[in-house]
Amino acid sequence: MPYDLIVIGSGPGGYVCAIRAAQLGLKTAVVEKDKTFGGTCLNVGCIPSKALLYASELYEEAGHKFGRMGIDIGQPKLDLAAMMKFKDEGVDGNVKGVAFLFKKNKVESIQGIGRIVAPGKVEVKAGDGKTQVLETKAIVIATGSDVARLKGIDIDEKRIVSSTGASSSSTAFCRAWTTRSAGNFSASSKGRESSSGCRRRSPQWTRPAGGSRRGSSRHPAAPWKSSRPTWCSSPSAGCPIPKD
Numbered sequence: 001m002p003y004d005l006i007v008i009g010s011g012p013g014g015y016v017c018a019i020r021a022a023q024l025g026l027k028t029a030v031v032e033k034d035k036t037f038g039g040t041c042l043n044v045g046c047i048p049s050k051a052l053l054y055a056s057e058l059y060e061e062a063g064h065k066f067g068r069m070g071i072d073i074g075q076p077k078l079d080l081a082a083m084m085k086f087k088d089e090g091v092d093g094n095v096k097g098v099a100f101l102f103k104k105n106k107v108e109s110i111q112g113i114g115r116i117v118a119p120g121k122v123e124v125k126a127g128d129g130k131t132q133v134l135e136t137k138a139i140v141i142a143t144g145s146d147v148a149r150l151k152g153i154d155i156d157e158k159r160i161v162s163s164t165g166a167s168s169s170s171t172a173f174c175r176a177w178t179t180r181s182a183g184n185f186s187a188s189s190k191g192r193e194s195s196s197g198c199r200r201r202s203p204q205w206t207r208p209a210g211g212s213r214r215g216s217s218r219h220p221a222a223p224w225k226s227s228r229p230t231w232c233s234s235p236s237a238g239c240p241i242p243k244d
């Protein structure tokens with residue numbers, strides 16, 4: 001039976017639209033290419049970045065400000081694996097919340113890459129390669145955006161890390177904090193968020209001079225030295241990066 005509405009993409013734009021449409025009585029489906037719902041914001045954007053910013057802020061307060069306020073807890077130790085787990089739990093709760101709301105509001109979810117092949121026809125290619133064509137009266141494209149790439153710069157998630165890499169992999173995150181020679185090409189407030197999280201864990205890690213408020217992509221930074229924090233050389237501290 002054809003749908004009234006198919007929403008392609010389940011980020012904040014897509015899932016709110018789909019849920020509201022279903023509440024208003026439309027037979028609605030969401031097509032999502034990723035394994036979980038919630039798009040950039042819930043999986044690799046707002047939620048994980050705020051979880052890591054919050055945790056790193058507390059770490060900085062505990063290390064640098066508590067003493068002055070008469071709270072003596074000694075030098076805090078960072079357990080990166082536990083911090084990433086804290087972030088993962090936040091993400092997990094949120095994406096499951098969207099799945100719950102889909103179910104509750106009778107929004108059908110279909111996993112795969114959606115493509116409009118004709119008016120009122122959405123082809124969905126599943127992970128196993130199988131395709132199906134769904135019919136619908138209306139289509140909403142809510143496919144969001146992806147990490148912007150700069151020509152000639154390969155985001156390897158090791159030396160050059162995207163916000164997606166930094167929020168989803170402790171290896172990339174750890175590399176971003178500890179690399180001895182790095183430049184911050186943050187072109188947005190989001191990149192600046194990641195860099196401030198990095199700085200908090202390594203006092204020597206500083207944003208290079210020249211970065212404007214609108215980002216430092218127009219001011220490629222000179223490499224600078226950053227001391228590897230002691231926790232990073234210890235596997236027990238949760239750092240996946242071998243000392244090189």
Ligand SMILES: Cc1cc2nc3c(=O)[nH]c(=O)nc-3n(C[C@H](O)[C@H](O)[C@H](O)COP(=O)(O)OP(=O)(O)OC[C@H]3O[C@@H](n4cnc5c(N)ncnc54)[C@H](O)[C@@H]3O)c2cc1C
Binds near residue numbers: 031037047
């Ligand atoms: C690090 C970071 C931090 C951020 N922090 C904040 C914040 O604090 N506050 C704030 O307001 N915003 C924040 N944002 C921005 C916010 O994440 C985006 O504005 C928001 O996610 C956009 O929602 P959307 O639904 O338009 O797209 P997205 O969230 O990008 O969702 C699009 C969805 O469509 C899916 N999709 C794409 N193509 C297809 C296809 N062909 N078939 C099926 N599915 C497809 C994708 O897999 C994805 O799930 C942040 C972004 C980043 C990167």
